[in-house]
Amino acid sequence: MTLPSASSAMQQSAALASAGAARVAQLKTVSRKNGEASFFFYDAHFKNAAVKVLPGEYFVDNDDLLVMTTLGSCIAACLWDRHAQIGGMNHFMLPEGHGDSGRYGSFAMELLINEMMKRGAAKSRMEAKIFGGGAVISGMNTINVGERNTNFVIDFLKLERIPIVSKDVMDVYPRKVCFLPKSGKAMVKRLAPTNTDALVQQDKAAAQRAQPVASTGGSIDLF
Structure with a gap:
């Protein structure tokens, strides 16, 4: 077999x-709802158009953006x-x-579910x-925002009867997450843990608003 030059x-x-780049330009022309992510760019590593979801935002699609x-x-x-591929x-x-x-879990989860249902x-x-x-x-240790957030989303999904098929939560690591909404990958x-000053400042701001109160599974790819 001949390899490409x-x-x-x-x-x-x-x-x-x-x-x-053409797809990114087209995505930028579409009017977005309040709270919907709108920072579009071309990701050279994955060779794909991408959108970055900032704190308080969401994004729903039926394509592998x-x-x-x-x-x-x-x-x-x-x-x-899985059926609707949304x-x-x-x-x-x-x-x-x-x-x-959308900065708060209770509203963010309802918003995401409702927007997906609107799309079919x-x-x-x-x-x-x-x-x-x-x-x-x-x-x-006294105000563990990450643990509270994790417990909240697990309890919320259990109450809504939405199964958690995989998770990578808690521990001490910041994470970069990529999701393909059509395939669900x-x-x-x-x-x-170093060189994450922006995340640390973001978490400190969240912790200041928090009040103290008395892992892995499924299929996730690492990259």
Whole structure:
């Protein structure tokens, strides 16, 4: 079998990048709802158009656009309807809070489920993969935001009868998560605890709003 030449591989990569850039440009023209992620870019590693879900945001799609986020003590829930091939991700900072904000788990989960149902998914067919809840700030034992977030999302999904098919939660690691909403494939990369200043500041802000109160499984790819 003849292997492709270096120039042929470069041409193919350039073609993929060009197609990805065109898709990103098209995605940026679409009007987005309040709280819907809108930071679109071309990911050179995965050679795919991507969207980054920031704290308080969500994204639902029925295509294999790469949905990405980075987590410290926050949680990202990835829900998927296998039959409808629709999936979505959220990113919340605290279990509960005042007002309708995707930064709080109770609102973020309801928002994600409702948006998926509007796109044709059925709650009875949804399955979940959950990520995050890391204790990324040393010495924060009295207010463990990551543990509270993790317990909340597990309890919420149990109450809603949405099975958790896989998870990578808690411990001390920040995480980068990628999700393909059409296929339901999720990938997670545990990041080094160092050089995560932005995540630490984000988690400290969440911890200041938190009040103290008296793992793995399924199929997740590492990258």
